[in-house]
Amino acid sequence: MYFAHLPAGYITSKLFVKKFEISKVRAKTFISWGMFGAIAPDLDFIYYFVDHGKHHHHQYFTHFPLVWLVLLLLSLLAWLLDFHRGQATALAFIFTFNGFIHTLLDTIAGYVLIFAPFADMNKPVTLAHYFPWDEGFLELFVILWALYLWKKDQILGMFSKMGSSLDMIE
Numbered sequence: 001m002y003f004a005h006l007p008a009g010y011i012t013s014k015l016f017v018k019k020f021e022i023s024k025v026r027a028k029t030f031i032s033w034g035m036f037g038a039i040a041p042d043l044d045f046i047y048y049f050v051d052h053g054k055h056h057h058h059q060y061f062t063h064f065p066l067v068w069l070v071l072l073l074l075s076l077l078a079w080l081l082d083f084h085r086g087q088a089t090a091l092a093f094i095f096t097f098n099g100f101i102h103t104l105l106d107t108i109a110g111y112v113l114i115f116a117p118f119a120d121m122n123k124p125v126t127l128a129h130y131f132p133w134d135e136g137f138l139e140l141f142v143i144l145w146a147l148y149l150w151k152k153d154q155i156l157g158m159f160s161k162m163g164s165s166l167d168m169i170e
Contacts, residue, residue, distance in 0.1 A: 001109040004139040007146030008105060009038020009098040014149050016094060023079075023090035030094055037095035041068070041102045064116045065107070068100035105142075109135040
């Protein structure tokens with residue numbers, strides 16, 4: 001994946017924002033933290049340039065799905081144990097959730113060390129061979145879905161002004 005991580009973060013944050021209203025966190029703040037979490041695993045590019053490209057950036061701990069899964073479970077536990085359902089725990093959850101989604105998307109589109117650091121670091125795994133489409137189609141789908149969610153009210157308003165969408169088909 002090259003372009004779909006940020007839109008995927010927007011999608012998941014937008015889908016979760018209503019569930020976290022109890023935390024009294026502003027929707028824009030929640031979505032922003034989610035989108036930052038969606039690209040957080042790629043912050044390893046900083047070290048990649050320091051390392052002079054000796055390793056593929058998916059070999060750094062920021063791309064280990066187990067790391068993000070543990071962080072996700074810890075943030076969910078913190079949110080559930082927080083009596084006030086505070087903003088910090090809600091933001092930690094969406095940040096780590098989207099970091100985990102990032103690693104899953106990388107597994108679909110490329111090679112990721114699924115069980116690192118506990119498994120053989122020389123055997124990356126990919127699911128790309130099991131899907132009947134090119135990763136570009138998946139990225140396009142994610143981007144279009146995010147655009148739809150972003151402009152949903154305007155799109156629905158446009159159709160409501162025109163009348164029922166079924167009237168347009170007949």
